[in-house]
Amino acid sequence: MTRTAFYPKKNRDGTTRPGPYQHLAEEFERRLRTLREAREVVDPRIAQNGSRPRSPNSRNA
Template sequence: MRISAAQRTENENRIRAAMDRLLRGEIPPGGKCDIKTLATTAEVDRTAFYGTRPYAHLRTEFERRLQTLQDAGEIPDPREAQITRLKAENAKLRERLAQSEQTIDELTDFRSQALSRLAAQHEEIVHLRDTAAAANRVTRLPAGRGTTIGSCS
């Protein structure tokens, strides 16, 4: 079905108005900032935006403007902004988790090494005590009464 030039101009005006609303973030409930929602909002058949159809240039303009906004860090669709924010937060939490796991592994290794060293030192002390007791070369000094080492009486 052919449309008149006036109808085409009216449709293009509706499409541009809908495009502006979507790019400002005025997304209808259940919609997104995409061609499907643009076509529905402008009350135009979605297929008219593809190929050599009459409004393909408006689809290209819409996608270009949307990409420009996204490149500038603005996301008109609040759901898309939330998804982007949650993905970034998820990545950050995964990094923190990896760092925590690495720290736990390092501390576990340190604990194992410390326990091994303490066990070795204990064994050495026990060995030295046994050697000293067996040699009987060590003379124990009597405990002094109220005197301290280095004091003269």
């Protein structure tokens, strides 16, 4: 999916219509704003997969 799908589009007559996934961008912005207002800093790597990122020197045991 391209990033342009998250933004509004313009029709030929100049009117605006929502992008097919614009609701996801709005939801993301709402959640990010809520976290910032709560002053919670989230590591995006942890938020994405639910685990801490590995140290580059760690090995699989």
